Amino acid sequence: MKRMRMIKKLALVLCLCIPLLASAQEAKKPVSGWQNLDLKTDSLFGIGTEKAYNELLKGKKHTTVLVAVIDGGVDTAHEDLKSVLWINPKEKAGDKIDNDKNGYADDVHGWNFIGSAKGNVHYDNLEITRLVRDYKKKFAALDTNKLTGADVAAFAQYKKLSEEVNADVAKARQSFTGVNNFKVALDGILTGVGKKDPTADELVKYQPKNTREASVQRTLLGALPEYKTVSAFVEAEVMPAWDHYNEQLEYNYNIDFDPRGIVGDNYTDSKERLYGNTDITGPDADHGSHVAGIIGANRTNGIGIQGVADDVRIMGVRTVPAGDERDKDVANAIRYAAANGARVINMSFGKSYSYDKKAVDEAVKFAMTKDVLIIHASGNDNNNTEKENNFPSRIYEDKSGQAAAWIEVGASGPKNDLTLKASFSNYGKTTVDVFAPGVDINSSTPGSKYALHSGTSMAAPVVAGLAALIRSYYPKLTALQVKDIILRSVEKVNHKVTLVEGKDKREVNFDELCATGGIVNAYNALKLAATYK
Template identity: 40%
Template sequence: MDLRNDSIAGMSVARAHAELIKDQKGEKVIVAVIDSGVDIEHPQLQEVIWINRDEVPNNNIDDDNNGYVDDRHGWNFLGAANHENMESVRLQKKEKPESEAYKNFEEKRLKSLESKKNEVVGIQDMLAQIKESDSIIKLILGKEDYTLEEVEGYSPKTFALMEALIFQRFLEENLLTKSKLEVYLEGAQTGVNAHYNIAFDGRAVVGDDPDDINDTLYGNPNVIGPDKDAANHGTHVSGIIAAVQNNNPGNKSNFEGTEIMVLRAVPDGDEYDKDIALAIRYAVDNGAKIINTSFGKGYSPHKDWVWEAVRHAEKNDVLIINAAGNSGKNIDPGMEKTYITDEENGIELFTNFLTVGAVGHSYNEKQVASFSNFGAINVDVFAPGDKIWSTVPHEKYDFYSGTSMAAPNAAGVAAIIRSFFPKLKAFQVKRILMDSGLPMYPSLKSPEGETLVNPRSLSASGKTINLYNALIYASNKSYKK
C-alpha cells in the first residue's frame, strides 16, 4: 500500500518494484529468522529457504566443520522441546521458597495463572456462543449454508436472530473464526499447563545445561520442529519477509536477492538467552546479513551472552531487526523493560540494532496499533503489523497481528536495500530505514492512553518504514561515505 496511490500509509512495495527495481536483480542476502521454526515445505517458501551447500544432508557428518551436523537450512536449538515456562517462573525455581524473591515471583505467577484461566473460560464462552448463534441462524433461515447478507435481508427479524447476527458480524470484523479461536484456546491452556506451571520442565528433553554457554552440542537440524503446527509464528514471519521481495499477493518470491536461514530457538513460552545468543552467532558465522528477532521477554538472566552475540554481529556488519513487543507499553529507560534490547541505563549499546513498533491501516490519530510497545528512545521506527496476511503451516495463509509482523516487514525492506546497495554497512541501512520513512500522522493516540502526542514521542524517528523512499535514500551519496 502507498499513501499517495491508496491513501494508506503502507511501505509502497508495489510502487517501488514497478518504478525503481523492476526486472533488476540484486546480490544474494541471507536473512536469518530466529523464531519458533518454519514450515520450509510450504510451497510459497521453498524457493527462498537458505541452503547450506557445504553440508551434505542426512549423512550425520559435519561436512563444513561449523560445529553443526547436517545443518542444511539452519539449526533447531530446541530439539524436541515445544512448550516452556516463562522466564520469571524459571527464575523463581532457583530461589529458596522462604526468600522474598521467591514470594514476589510467586505472587506474579499466581496472578498470571489466574489471568490465563480466565482467558480459557472467556474463549470457551465465545466458542459456545458461535455454536449457539450458528444454530439459531440455521433454524430460522431453514438452511445449513448462509451468508451474513442473507441474514441481514431476512424478515421478520427476531431478537434472537439480531443477537446472532451482531455476534457473527463482530467475529467477521475481527477476523475471528472457530478454528482460530480453538488455536487461541490451546494457547491459553498452554499458559496454564506450561507457561505458569511451576512443576513443568520443558527443557528436560533438550539435554543441555541452559546456564552453560559452552555446552553447545545440542539440538538438531530439523528446523520445522517436532510439530509443524507449532511453527506457525516463524512461518508467518518468513512469509512476510519473502512477500516484500516482489509484492506477490500469494507471497511467493522469485526475487533472487533474499534467502531465509531458519534458526529455531523460540519455544511456546519464554526463550532461553543461551539459545538466542548461539542462534545469533550461528547466523553471523554462516553468512546472514540481517537477523529478524520477533520475540521478547521481561527478564534476561544471561543478557550479557546475548549482548556479546549482538556485538559479534555488529563487528561482522550484520543488522538485527527486533520486534518492540505487544504490551502497549512505553519501553524507554526507566519504564517497562523488554529483552532483547540495545539499551542499558539510557545508553545505546549497538549501532546495528533496529527496534520496530507496529502501525495499523489507518492514517489518523489511531495509526499506531493499540498493542504496540513504543518509546522515543528504545523504539526506532514503525512498520505495518496489524492484520498481516502471510504463510502458515500446511500450505495455508492467515492474518496475524503484532510487532512480530512489523519486524519482518522491516527486515524485508532491509534485505532489498542490502541486495541492491551491498556496499552499505549495517549502521547505514539502519539510518536509511529511519530517515527515509513516511512521517506519521502529526497527532497520535498513545497505546497507553487517550492523549494525543507527537510522533517523535513514540519512536526515535517518528516515521514508518517505506521501501520506495528507502531505495531513493540509499542511492544518495551521503549514505555511502
C-alpha cells in the first residue's frame, strides 16, 4: 500500500468500461472539524477535543511538544502550518554547515530521506514490485530446474509475487481503460457543447453520439448538484482516478522503473544514515500537509482549521513517495525523529511486504529508549490484520518482543450507527488498538488550501494530536503512560457495526475490530491524565 490516503476514484462498470460517480450516492458530508466535536453535545462521534479545551484545559499551563510527521512532505509555507513548524534551535539555516553535529546540515524543519542534490524522488514502485525485480535478477543466472536449499523456497515466492503483480497490473490496466474511456467521452461532449462548463440545461440539450456519451451525460447531470460545475467534478473525481491508475502502471508496478539513483545512497547498506536533503516539502506534500494539519494546525489564527493539539511543533521527515516507502528510509526517519527530540511520531503509511524489517525494528527499539510514542495507521484495505500483514508493525521479527509504546489506529465515521467503522478501514481484535475519526476530515493541503480526505491516514494523526495534547499538559507522563491513558479512556461502542468480508456482510461488536472496543476521546483522556497514577 501507498500512503494511507483514500483516493477518490470512479466506480467502474467494467462490462461497459463506463465509470459512475462514486460520491453521488454518499450521505451529506459532516461539518468541517467534526473529529474535534463531541458525540453527546454535537451528535457526531468526534473525540471531544473542543469540550476538553472548554471544560478542562482553560488556564492550565502547557509545554510545547515536538511531533514528527514521517510522510510524503509538509508544505512549510502553508498559512495554517508555518507557525507550528519545528525550528531546529541549534541549526543555522542556509550556511551548509552541520551546526548541531547531528549529521544533517541545515536541517531546520526536519529532513528528507528520499532526495539529494540531484533532486527528489516523487514516484516509486510498490514493495512487491521491488521484490520481484530483485528475484528476477537473482534467478536470471541460475538454472531453476536445479535449485536446492533456500533457493527452492525463494523461487516459489518469486513465482507467487510475480503472479500477484501481473494480476494487479491487469486490474489497473482495466480500470485505467475504463476511466480513460470516460474521459474521452467527456471530452467529446464538451467539444460538442462548445463549453468547458456547460449548464445542466445545455447538457440536457446535447444529443449523445453513442451509448458511452449517453452514460457520461447522465453521470454529469447527477454530479452537477454536488459539484456545481463540470470542471469541479473533473478535478475532484475524473483526473484523480486517471492519475491514480496511470501512476500504478507507469511507476508502482513497473519493474523497469527504479528512481533510487536520485538519492545516490548505497541502498543495500541498511546501516547507512547520512544521505538526503533539506527539502521536507518535496514534489507532492498533499498527504503529509493534511496529516500535519490534523495534528496541530494553528488553533488561534482565525483561519483555516484547528488541529487537535494547541502547543506542538511539527517536524517534517520526508520518507514516503508516491509508491511504497522503503524500509531503510523509514528506519532512518524514526531514528532521526527520536534522536532530535520528537515525543510523538506519526506514521500514516504501510505496505503488505517488507524488504528489511530488521532495520525498521532496530530503529523502533531505539525510539523506545527515547520515550517516544509511535502512532501508526492500520491501513485502508478492509483487512483483518490478524491475518494480513501491514508493515511496519510493532512485533519484532527476531521474536524479541514488540514495541510497547506503539498505538495502531483504525478509522471511524461520524455517525454512531452501523456505519461507524469506516468501510475501508483495516481492523483486528488484537492487532488494532483503537479507532479514531478518519472519514471526510478537512485539513490543510499545499498552497494554503484545504480539502476533505478519508483514510486511516487521517485517523492516526487524530490520535497523535491527542497524545501530544496529553504530553503538553502533563509533561511528566511517559510514552507508555500516555498510551495507557488513551486506551483506557476510549468511548466504548456498545452497538454492532457493519463489517464486509468479501461478498459477505454481517454485524459485529466493536470489540471484535480492536482491542479497546472504542473510539479515542480527548475529554475522557485528559480527565484520566489529571488523576493518573
